[in-house]
Amino acid sequence: MTTTSNSPSFLIGDRAVGNGFPVYFVADIAANHDGDLERAKDLIYLAKEAGADAAKFQHFAAATIVSDYEFSRQLDIKSHQSNWKKSVFNTYAAASVDLNWTPVLKETCEKAGIEFMTSPYSFELADHIDPYLNAYKIGSGDITWINYLQYLAKKNKPLLLATGASTFEDAIRAVEAVKAFNNDVCVMQCNTNYTGSLENFRYLNLRVLNCYKEMFPDCVLGLSDHTPGHSAVLGAVALGARLVEKHFTDANDRDGPDHKFSLIPASWRAMVDSTRELDLALGNGIKRIEPNERETAIVQRRSLCAARDLQAGEVITAKDLIPLRPCPPNAFMPYEMEHLVGKTLRVAMPFGKSISRTSVE
Template structure:
């Protein structure tokens, strides 16, 4: 059973099943290589209700092989729409690491947490003093040496598990957990085409598997589907960290804009999630305070269908089951308790019956 002990904090923000969902706006390549755009997106993410902004620290020579992708031939998947080569695209949209301190300070100034996905050791070491947590992209789930190094930083680790088998996930989780107990396992489908068909592959019920196999972990969702339907589904299944790409205009040219959320859709997602969180409630069935009146108005009780005098024994022919049901009146399921009992006083047609009415 998962309890509130399954929690950690990102900065001072508690993350866990009994805390509000933590929303990460992944700015990814949407800064378009422009510092002022990066600042603008941080501001808009904060204004839209994100808890954190996340950047991606990659350098083309340290994440992709120009030779390798060219040898594959024709670009595939979401990369097929890229105008430049894969290597050139990563080169163009890499984050200028000289911006880090300024972006961190700006995020701190406006009150939003700053974090990143590092894609090489140099990036990890340089941003360690800035990033409140580390997200591991799905593509690095088999890079065990890197996962171990990240885990040793002792900051919360968010592991995306897209395009991975359960064995891949288990290997990665075990590697991280040996050194760091602050781990979130994020279900993910690594497809960026924005096709409606992708809903068929998101497999949110994998979160149930993660809950069973990794009871110590926080659950999360790193999502690239349209809208927020999968977010609501994930939260209802126990996910408490949500990551979605974020931009100001989905029609801008670039590798990530078209499948990102914009301020309006982000605000709607957060609003609906907060409503869902309120509705999840407790695992105890009770009559709630706001339905106690309905408990009287909507329920039936046992009522007389004719006038009866004191001393009359009650039979089924004397009663009917009608609303409302005042407190302590006999309920329909209790009818056998009153059969053949004698009335103490005269009762008129339509009156409800109570224990005090009988000898």
């Protein structure tokens, strides 16, 4: 971790993430591979072409992430899962990554020139995936599983901690737990609703990032976003987010739990390009005449000019002056009139000529 003047950063592979560095984009392919390894590989290349810095998957086993008993017999509340064509348990089972895929996915990412990333959802899978990872993404649903968070923290790799469907207390508890063992943490604002509804914008609450900046000054800020388009991403970056995660697919009309709210390559590229433009536009906060404005400052600002033909030796009065464009170098600004009135002209000044500092005494 590098922290100077409230500018925390860390490395993911050879890429620096944090203040002063380009926004880092994670394309969450998640379950959008649809159980097909070749499709997963294709999505990796598409993510790279669309401008992603990392291609992310999810390593889980249905039996160690969901209770079939609770979802099928006990729990009526299923949120976005109510639209799934299979049971919750079977959907997770179908979306799981075959462990034999892991080295292939890693190798494919290396060939594509993109970081391989995944979220493991058990101790065993964390151990399995560790040799292949340079950072861990922790999903919002595990923010209360402190033992697991600390287990990942002890692996001494950057942690990307999503904080969806949680409170400040939850975030503080989790961050304090992992920072006891690991200083490289990105705290990500998130609204954990996967319906893709426009209504979700009212619940995204990006200003939480302002609070996180005060609460966790030595953490990188991020956004894990599930809203349509990329307006939320631009807002988050303007508020200080330096890492962004969005779901990624090649077609929104495919069957599967994540396709409908994912960005397709063209939309993803538009998000990245817009963010790069925004990053340039944000600047350093110092108000000044910028290099590309210097000529404009001359042609659009006014200077004090002769309001009539003036002769050398005349003492200038207020009636002798008129503020007109342009404002050449060494001219008097309109707010300097009181400093010019009463001075004597060294040379004659025709009507409309800007009075320079060297032409008076």
